[in-house]
Amino acid sequence: MSANYIPQPDLGFIAEIRGLGGETLKKCYQCATCSVACPIAPEDSPFPRKEMIAASWGLKDKLIGNADIWLCHQCGDCTDLCPRGAAPGDVLAAVRSAAITEYATPKALAKAVNDPSKLPLLLGIPAAWFALLAIITTAFGGIMEKIFHFLFGDALGGRLHWSHAHEGAEHVIAHSNFVSTWFVDMTFVPIAIFATVVFFLALKRFIVDIHDNAVLEGKTDKTSLDYKALLQSVINVIPMVLKHDKFNQCEANKDRSTPHMMVLFAFIGLAIVTAVCGIMLYVGGYAGPYPQLNPIKWLANIAGVSLVIGSGMMIKNRLTNKTQITAYKDWFILIVVFALGLSGMLTEMARLAGVAWISYFFYWIHLIAIFELFMFLPFSKMAHIVYRTVAMGYADYANRK
Ligand code: SF4
Numbered sequence: 001m002s003a004n005y006i007p008q009p010d011l012g013f014i015a016e017i018r019g020l021g022g023e024t025l026k027k028c029y030q031c032a033t034c035s036v037a038c039p040i041a042p043e044d045s046p047f048p049r050k051e052m053i054a055a056s057w058g059l060k061d062k063l064i065g066n067a068d069i070w071l072c073h074q075c076g077d078c079t080d081l082c083p084r085g086a087a088p089g090d091v092l093a094a095v096r097s098a099a100i101t102e103y104a105t106p107k108a109l110a111k112a113v114n115d116p117s118k119l120p121l122l123l124g125i126p127a128a129w130f131a132l133l134a135i136i137t138t139a140f141g142g143i144m145e146k147i148f149h150f151l152f153g154d155a156l157g158g159r160l161h162w163s164h165a166h167e168g169a170e171h172v173i174a175h176s177n178f179v180s181t182w183f184v185d186m187t188f189v190p191i192a193i194f195a196t197v198v199f200f201l202a203l204k205r206f207i208v209d210i211h212d213n214a215v216l217e218g219k220t221d222k223t224s225l226d227y228k229a230l231l232q233s234v235i236n237v238i239p240m241v242l243k244h245d246k247f248n249q250c251e252a253n254k255d256r257s258t259p260h261m262m263v264l265f266a267f268i269g270l271a272i273v274t275a276v277c278g279i280m281l282y283v284g285g286y287a288g289p290y291p292q293l294n295p296i297k298w299l300a301n302i303a304g305v306s307l308v309i310g311s312g313m314m315i316k317n318r319l320t321n322k323t324q325i326t327a328y329k330d331w332f333i334l335i336v337v338f339a340l341g342l343s344g345m346l347t348e349m350a351r352l353a354g355v356a357w358i359s360y361f362f363y364w365i366h367l368i369a370i371f372e373l374f375m376f377l378p379f380s381k382m383a384h385i386v387y388r389t390v391a392m393g394y395a396d397y398a399n400r401k
């Protein structure tokens, strides 16, 4: 039996949801067409009708820690069929954005990603940082070589060098001659650790909240949390996430599944490329650029093209779909991902054309895009991949009724 629940409306939360793309939430008159239409909603306690009540009453605590909001794949079937134009799919997307902001700390960063007025700062800081590193690398390479040799000259049998440009690199365009690979790694490794810690702390709270919510609403037969079993369930749902099985059950925006998968697999491909290149550099002592016939280069090129086309299709879909609401937070991550892929491809094309400074310019843009993606990963819409996978794993673990 569910415990007594005392509603605590939060007007600020209603305003937040409206600002994140859920401005239609008050149009809902509770006909339940959306819950009938949703191909993903479970038979017992289906969504999104009950979430629409909670959103229009500003019941933040009923929504933020509700795993059901993550089971929705924003296919738009319910939005298409809603007789009142309340766009329940978009309201749930706005609630998910609010949940990401709620769980990720520090809050100032989470709010900055949602605030267009902070964009110059979010772009300006990495732009200035990488410009500074480029100046040090290009103008003071000799001094850095001496400092590095003094500090690490004897480390690893003298195999460590300041410059990672390979033999004869002065005759080819090597981006480590523009921004040292050491600088790049000294920037991105701490950022990757930071993003991992933010996710870990956020997920710790998130899992407790979705479990409490499921128990309170009678959606699970599990009374306590078994993290080992939950982890196994999360692993179990990963193939489903990769294949977009749930997304493909929807009708209205089924075609969105292709660009989503292209972007997802592009990132997996690029992660493999980064890992292999890192191992080759720091263990094998082989620095790029890699020849075009090298298989790792093929993978990088295929992943890069897939990223540009997939994210480009997503942007086109958003621009042409007049019924779907696209909030600033959606545009932020879409443009970052597109810029990341495009700048990477343009960097390589300019390098192959032998135009060093144009290639370096695109590389600078590329570094800024990577910074934006990883630094703000736990705060941006991209975090939905992590939350959704955990929520789907929880639904499997909890025998969601
Ligand atoms: S969101 Fe639309 S379809 Fe769903 S209950 Fe409200 S009015 Fe009905």
Ligand code: SF4
Pocket: 037, 038, 039, 040, 041, 047, 048, 071, 072, 073, 074, 075, 076, 077, 078, 079, 088, 089, 090, 092, 250
């Ligand atoms: S957008 Fe699709 S998955 Fe989400 S609630 Fe609506 S019908 Fe269900």
